Amino acid sequence: MVNALEMIHTETEKSILKAAKLVFYKKGLAAARMQEIADEANINKAMLHYYFRSKQKLFEAVFIQAFRELAPLLNTIFNSDKPIFEKIRDFVDSYITFVTDNPYLPTFIIQEVNINPHFGKTFFANQVMPDPSLFQKQLAEAAEQGIIRPIDPRQFVLNLISLTAFPFIGKGLVTGILELDETAFKALMEERKKLIPEMIINTIKVQ
């Protein structure tokens, strides 16, 4: 059973979480079935409630873990004193690598936040969010030194995440419109590891 700090995970609890991730990631909260999670974990359905009380609570446990896997990637940009251009390359590379291996993760988070905005709001309000302030300072200093043009850091982050994350989130649509199979899609994404940093650096760099 879980202790007060909700940190001790028994084997059963772990296997439930693993199964719940699988099902929630793929189907989302609404379409996921407790019985399917139980089957996936080879366990009695009552155990899900024994360890997590309710479907909602189990979902929240999965969601918080998902978020904590994804959020640290942003710190490649936000909390690192490497030069800006290097950080951009690092972020794009590590994000694309990560999402290629965990394709359901970002989609899952965005999906659930969209379907239930209230849940998203209260969740974010109670999370330690990656802090962009250091990065904002870095951008401002680089602009002062004439290395890059002045740019709204929010638009910068938006551009970076958009270019990197969207193709995965809209994968179904993208592969449909561009008529890509799995191999072609992966090849394109691999290309983007170079292409995106070039594009962004080219945009902000003072020639």
Added chain:
Amino acid sequence: MVNALEMIHTETEKSILKAAKLVFYKKGLAAARMQEIADEANINKAMLHYYFRSKQKLFEAVFIQAFRELAPLLNTIFNSDKPIFEKIRDFVDSYITFVTDNPYLPTFIIQEVNINPHFGKTFFANQVMPDPSLFQKQLAEAAEQGIIRPIDPRQFVLNLISLTAFPFIGKGLVTGILELDETAFKALMEERKKLIPEMIINTIKVQ
């Protein structure tokens, strides 16, 4: 009742579709409830089945309409003989304007395709998709004339859609991380109508 070509829509049928859109867009297929749609349309639940047979069929009717509202936007890029740079500005402007007024539409489509990839695949296979071939030719010619650098048209489209669509699709996450309220978000999006074309043109233009 619907005729053979599924084109005649009675008032009742229209009001059902309108209500169904509202509910499906906001909640998605799995979380949507037939009773809620009926209530929204001020109509007896049996009417939903009388006109559309099943939840799945009603959903498909909504989905196809959603797709046909969104897909034509791509023709701003694909099927128009305007100069490339002008097309880019037109697309970004019209897309951002459209999605600001219809925030649930792209999210809805991407969401359902993600949750049910098989549905997405068969749907796209049976749709007249926007045809990128003309645009590919235009890009190739412009590159030959030395107006732009040679670029993979698929990457180009990917960049364009990513930068334009992602902030809306990930709105919940984006506003959470960047701590934006509704007004700030809209202002940023308005800015992007200029920013995105600049960025893309700057990337492909031969200096």
Added chain:
DNA sequence: TCCATTATTAACCATTTGGTTAAATTTGAT
């Protein structure tokens, strides 16, 4: 070894939900 606590199971339950049906009402062509 004993026993209290914890973990696990199978059966069960109440509610929700998509869908049906039969009767009633409306519509419109003749």
Added chain:
DNA sequence: ATCAAATTTAACCAAATGGTTAATAATGGA
């Protein structure tokens, strides 16, 4: 005005689903 077809309603149904419970088994400290 008549009547058959189309539309609408209220009541109903079976299956699915999240959740509970009471009995059983395993665990581990005294």
